[in-house]
Amino acid sequence: MGSETQTAPAAGCADLTGDFGFSLMAVAHAYRTAVSSVLARVPRGARGFQTLAAVVEGDGPNQIALAGYLRIDRTVMTYLLDDLVAAGLVERRLDPADRRRRKIVATRRGVETLRDLQRQVSAAEDELLSVIDEDEREVFRALLARLARTVAEGEPGGPSCEVDSCDADADSCDATLSPGRGPG
Numbered sequence: 001m002g003s004e005t006q007t008a009p010a011a012g013c014a015d016l017t018g019d020f021g022f023s024l025m026a027v028a029h030a031y032r033t034a035v036s037s038v039l040a041r042v043p044r045g046a047r048g049f050q051t052l053a054a055v056v057e058g059d060g061p062n063q064i065a066l067a068g069y070l071r072i073d074r075t076v077m078t079y080l081l082d083d084l085v086a087a088g089l090v091e092r093r094l095d096p097a098d099r100r101r102r103k104i105v106a107t108r109r110g111v112e113t114l115r116d117l118q119r120q121v122s123a124a125e126d127e128l129l130s131v132i133d134e135d136e137r138e139v140f141r142a143l144l145a146r147l148a149r150t151v152a153e154g155e156p157g158g159p160s161c162e163v164d165s166c167d168a169d170a171d172s173c174d175a176t177l178s179p180g181r182g183p184g
Contacts, residue, residue: 024144030128031125031128032046034124034125034128035121035124035125038124039117039121040116040119041113041117042084042087042089042113043080043084043086043087043089044080044083044084045081047070047072047080048080048083048084049117049121050070051066051070051072051077051080051081051084052069052084052089052090052106052110052113052114052117053114053118054066054069055090055105055106055110056106056110056111056114059101059104060095060104061103061104062095062101062102062103062104063077063078063081063092063102063104065078066081066104069116076117081104084110087151088107088110089106089107089109089110089113089114090104090105090106090107090110091104091105091106091107093105094103094106114115126178136150
């Protein structure tokens, strides 16, 4: 069947949909498939989208804070931001509070692109979640967000997108900030 999602186990296979890990992977795969064509418009796909959303919804985070918050290797974040800058979606600006740092700021084009992508991703999500009713979707999203926050906060170095939480030499980021609305 290729990349299509099967609704029943393949011949001879057990039904694993009751297994948390299997179900989580199946939903994640279906999500990636549903949004991949939409997110192909932004450099680096889903990672670029998440980064753009964190920048637009945030308050001028720096590169190290973004990398920590999004769990992206710092060197990879450099290239990702280079691509977003080249696409005209974000800019690196000197931080007026500390000229040794640069804040990552969305451009007008970046904000407009994000809003358009969010509408399209939302439509894809609605299609994916169409098997459950509207009230169940809200509960599902709320529970998933709570689980994600709890898991992320429990990880060493927890999520941080706080500009002032990083040392001037950018070696550490240890304060936490609950994210805004998020990319969805």
